Amino acid sequence: MAATLRDVTTYDLKLAAPLAAGFVLFFVTPLAILLALSFQTDPQGGHYGLTQYVAFLGDSFSLGVLGSTLWLGVKVTVLTLLLGYPVAWLHQRSPGWARGLIMLLVLLPLLTSVVVRTFAWVVILGRQGIVNATLAWLGLIDTPLKLLYTEGGVVVALAQVQMPLMVLPIITALSRIDPNLADASSVLGAGHWRTFRKVILPLSLPGIVAGCLLTYAAAITAFITQSLIGGGQMLFMPMYIYQQASTLQNWPFAAAISIVFLVSVLLVVSIFNALGRLSRGYADA
Amino acid sequence: MSKINPGDRRIDLDALSFRVVMTAIALAALVLLVAPTVVVIWVSFTSGYSLKFPPPGYSLRWYGELWNAWQLQFAMMNSLKVAAWATGLSILLGVSASLGIARSPTLTAKVLDSLFLSPLVLPALAFGLSSLMFFSMIGVPVSPLTLVIGHTVVSVPFVVRNTVASLAQMNPSLLEASSSLGAGRWYGFRRVTLPLIRPGIMAGGFIAFMASFDNVPVSLFLRDAATDMLPIRMWQDLEGRLDVTVAALSGVLIVATIALMLVMERVAGLSKRLT
Secondary structure, eight states: OHHHHHHHHSOOGGGGHHHHHHHIIIIIHHHHHHHHHTTBSSTTOOOBSSHHHHHHHTOHHHHHHHHHHHHHHHHHHHHHHHHHHHHHHHHHHSOHHHHHHHHHHHHHHHHSOHHHHHHHHHHHHSTTSHHHHHHHHTTSOSSOOOOTTSHHHHHHHHHHHHHHHHHHHHHHHHHTSOHHHHHHHHHTTOOHHHHIIIIIHHHTHHHHHHHHHHHHHHHHHOHHHHHHHHTTTOOOHHHHHHIIIIISOOHHHHHHHHHHHHHHHHHHHHHHHHHHHHHHHHHHO | OGGGHHHHHHHHHHHHHHHHHHHHHHHHHHHHHHHHHHHHHHHHTBSSSSOOSSOSSBOSHHHHHTTTOHHHHHHHHHHHHHHHHHHHHHHHHHHHHHHHHHTOOSHHHHHHHHHHHGGGTSOHHHHHHHHHHHHHHTTOOOOHHHHHHHHHHHHHHHHHHHHHHHHHHSOTHHHHHHHHTTOOHHHHIIIIIHHHHHHHHHHHHHHHHHHHHTOOHHHHHHOOTTOOOHHHHHHHHHHHOOOHHHHHHHHHHHHHHHHHHHHHHHHHOHHHHHO
């Protein structure tokens, strides 16, 4: 009887078969083909070798694109963390109505179309945009500053576009912290800064790591924001892949850069996952 | 507490500085979060021909222009259709798969769980390119069908993640109770499991729909020349010239998103599922 009772609470693993089959056919197979194609020595095919990878790794331009993409992700993630953490903190200590409002403000950009969000930044940063108009009105500048098509512009726009991905996991982590711990810390004489540094921050590490992972992965792959705010002079990996594949029709090279990019992303993801396990052990201890 | 009088002042300053700094950054960040949305809606009411700020005057002319913007309307219909198909397929396949893997302790279930969620971290552009290579290799030309397949792959993780989470929270005794009262498996699913996980499915389906509607990287590779998609149309319009009609359309999309969000918050507790 006990066995039959347990059986009714689980469903047959076979229910996952249709999606699993779909994923093997339309997700795993294409990625395998991408990998295979990256070893083709020329677009016409036939010969296989490491030509494309050698071309990528031996080319300072290509390596520069990879480096600036990965570095862009670091800058965006740091800025997003510095701005996003206090938002999560404020959400945690606000009364109910304010919590709802903060949540709405955080979720809205997450669900608004990326093109719309990026378009807003074009309007804000443009020569006749809100920043330049305000500075000119204040008499601080005579000629409009160049904000659009600069890396600073890309970093700020990406930080806004990806901030929800940082704030939401930190809110989760902060809500799991026993409020008595902060009280205990202050009763024992620690000030607010010290309590924050020694108690709250370490305990919210799992949320920080999860947020950084999501933000980083989203920032380096954010094709639309990178190309619209960065303009033609700044080239990042997603656009580089697209140019090689679509404009130049050089599929083997595009496949090779995709694989290099994929591996970089997976490497970063696994580093963050390892950090996440460490920080969870720390937070639970 | 009065015994540690000398320290009180220091602690007050400390508390004050901490709260002021954290609140100030948080408020600045919240302004940064909202500013772009407000600015888009603001300039969409301009009476001028450019996105100059502040607008020279206000009017509804660009919203009126939307009635004639057939290219944008056509692209919007395509995006809505593809998103509807991709969401439908994601819910059908994703919920079924979630039921299979959610309570199974086997390694297969864990591997499948990671597989189904992996499109979330993989660069979508690399997936789009690989799909194009796959379809061209097996001799299938790109079409609305390939578009729906690609969109389903990138949308289904949202459904699986939310449905698995709801199933994990469900109390299994309820199923035992229904079974011991004589309910069959299908009846138990319909009357016990489904009502309990429905909010999770709805939240996942909503996010899946938005993800598909907004997708550019997969659409870039898998659409045919006749199938214009809205985010790509808007992106290309913006690359060429700053069109005020796009601002009006953005205003419409923002209002629709807020409305849908509030509905989903009410029926599916959206914000609780995202934290």
